[in-house]
Amino acid sequence: MVTKDKILEVLEGVRGQFxxxxxxxxxxxxxxxxQFLFTDLKTSFYTRIHDETMDPFTEGELEKPNLLxxxxxxxxxGIMEGGLSPLDAYSVGKLKAxxxxxxxxxxxxxx
Amino acid sequence: xxxLITASFHEEGLKLLRQHATVIHEDWRNTGRVLWGExxxxxLKEDEADAAIIEADAATEEVxxxxxLKFIGCARDSPKEIDVDAATAKGxxxxxxxxxxxxxxADLTILLMLAQARKLIQTDRLLKSGIIQIDDAGEFAKxxxxxxxxxxxxxxxxxxxxxxxxxxxxKRLQGFETRVLFFDPNVSAVKGKEVGAEKVELEPLMRQADxxxxxxxxTPETFRMIGQEQLSWMKPTAHLINTARSAIIDEDALFxxxxxGRLAGAGLDVFSREPVDSNNRFLALDNVTVTPHIGxxxxxxxxxQSMILAADIDRFLxxxxxxxxxxxxxxxxxx
Numbered sequence: 130m131v132t133k134d135k136i137l138e139v140l141e142g143v144r145g146q147f148x149x150x151x152x153x154x155x156x157x158x159x160x161x162x163x164q165f166l167f168t169d170l171k172t173s174f175y176t177r178i179h180d181e182t183m184d185p186f187t188e189g190e191l192e193k194p195n196l197l198x199x200x201x202x203x204x205x206x207g208i209m210e211g212g213l214s215p216l217d218a219y220s221v222g223k224l225k226a227x228x229x230x231x232x233x234x235x236x237x238x239x240x
Numbered sequence: 241x242x243x244l245i246t247a248s249f250h251e252e253g254l255k256l257l258r259q260h261a262t263v264i265h266e267d268w269r270n271t272g273r274v275l276w277g278e279x280x281x282x283x284l285k286e287d288e289a290d291a292a293i294i295e296a297d298a299a300t301e302e303v304x305x306x307x308x309l310k311f312i313g314c315a316r317d318s319p320k321e322i323d324v325d326a327a328t329a330k331g332x333x334x335x336x337x338x339x340x341x342x343x344x345x346a347d348l349t350i351l352l353m354l355a356q357a358r359k360l361i362q363t364d365r366l367l368k369s370g371i372i373q374i375d376d377a378g379e380f381a382k383x384x385x386x387x388x389x390x391x392x393x394x395x396x397x398x399x400x401x402x403x404x405x406x407x408x409x410x411k412r413l414q415g416f417e418t419r420v421l422f423f424d425p426n427v428s429a430v431k432g433k434e435v436g437a438e439k440v441e442l443e444p445l446m447r448q449a450d451x452x453x454x455x456x457x458x459t460p461e462t463f464r465m466i467g468q469e470q471l472s473w474m475k476p477t478a479h480l481i482n483t484a485r486s487a488i489i490d491e492d493a494l495f496x497x498x499x500x501g502r503l504a505g506a507g508l509d510v511f512s513r514e515p516v517d518s519n520n521r522f523l524a525l526d527n528v529t530v531t532p533h534i535g536x537x538x539x540x541x542x543x544x545q546s547m548i549l550a551a552d553i554d555r556f557l558x559x560x561x562x563x564x565x566x567x568x569x570x571x572x573x574x575x
Contacts, residue, residue: 218487
C-alpha cells in the first residue's frame with residue numbers, strides 16, 4: 130500500500146500536466162468534477178477541471194462527482210509512474226470508472 | 241412494453257422482438273453516443289423504456305435503482321458493462337450473447353498470421369510509398385528476395401488459451417495442416433487433440449512456435465503473463481498475434497523486442513491505449529500489422545448477437561427457460 134502523501138504527490142503530478150499548453154487546449158470548454166476513491170486507503174480525493182485548469186485535490190467526497198475513478202493506491206501509482214495503462218487496469222478489474230464515456234476518454238489524456 | 245436497443249441489431253432480431261414490444265432502435269454506431277450510468281438512465285426515462293439491450297453502454301447500479309426494467313440484454317460475450325449484482329437485487333434478468341464474436345476474431349487472427357507470414361502490409365506500404373522503381377533484373381531479384389514469406393502449413397502455431405476463440409483458431413489451422421501447440425491450464429490434452437492441438441507448457445510453446453497467438457481473458461491471473469522473459473523465449477523469426485486484450489502482455493517489452501529485431505513481427509488488434517488512431521506507436525514499425533480492435537467488427541457478429549439475444553428474450557417472454565442468463569436465480573423470484 131502506498132502512503133497518502135505519495136498519492137497526493139501523484140495527484141499533484143496529474144494536476145501539473147495542465148501546465149502544458151497542449152494538455153490545456155484539449156480541455157477547452159470541459160467543466161467536470163473528478164473524484165478518486167482509493168479502496169485500500171479508504172479515502173477519496175476530488176477536484177474540478179474547468180477553464181483549462183485543474184483545482185488542487187481535496188480529501189473527502191463529493192455527493193455526485195461527474196467522474197468517479199475507484200482504484201487502489203498502487204494501481205494509480207502504477208498508471209502515473211509505472212507505465213500501466215488505465216485501459217489495462219480496467220480490463221483486469223484493478224480500476225473502475227463511472228461517468229460519461231466521452232469524459233472518461235478525455236481523462237485518459239492525463240493518465 | 242417498450243424496449244430501447246442501443247446495440248447494433250439485425251432486422252430479423254428486431255422483428256422477433258416486435259412481436260412482444262414496441263422497439264426503439266438507436267444503434268450506437270449511428271448515433272455516435274455511448275451511454276454510461278446516468279446517461280443511460282436518463283435515456284431510458286426519456287423513452288419510457290421498460291427494457292433495454294445495450295452493447296457499448298454501461299448499466300451501472302443507478303440504472304437499476306432508477307428504473308423498473310423487465311429485462312436487460314448485453315450484446316457482448318459477457319455482460320461486463322452491466323452491474324449484474326444490482327440487476328439481480330432488483331430481479332432484472334440479464335441476457336448476454338456468449339460466443340457472438342468467436343468466429344470473427346478467429347478469422348482476424350488467421351488473417352493477421354497470413355499477413356505477417358507473407359509480409360502483406362509491408363509489401364503494400366512499400367509499393368504505395370512510390371520509391372520502388374524496377375529498372376533491371378537485379379533490382380527485381382532484390383525486391384523479390386526481401387519480400388519472401390512463409391507458408392502457415394510448414395509453421396508451428398502456439399495458442400495461449402484454448403477457449404471459444406482459441407478452439408476456432410485451431411480448427412481453422414487444421415485446414416493449413418499447421419502444427420498446433422496450446423497452453424491452457426484449464427483445458428485437457430484430450431480436448432486439445434479434438435482440434436489437432438498438442439498440450440504443452442508455456443515455455444516450450446514460446447520457444448517452438450513460429451506464431452504465438454493470445455486468446456486468454458484479461459484477469460488478474462493473466463495480467464502481463466507475457467513479459468520480457470517470455471518474449472525472450474521466442475525465436476527471432478517468430479511473430480506474436482494479439483486479438484485478445486493488451487493487458488495480457490507487457491506492451492513496452494513487446495515494442496522494444498520488435499523495434500530491436502528480437503522478434504520478426506506482430507499482428508496486433510488490441511492496445512493499452514484505445515481507441516487506436518494514427519498516433520499508435522506500433523504504426524512506425526514495418527514488421528507490425530495494426531488494426532484498431534476490429535476482431536469482432538463484422539456484420540455476422542451483429543446478426544449472431546441479435547439472434548442469440550432475441551431468441552432468448554422471446555423464450556423468456558413466452559414463459560420458457562432462457563439459455564443465456566447471467567443471473568438465472570432471478571427466474572425463481574419472477575415465478
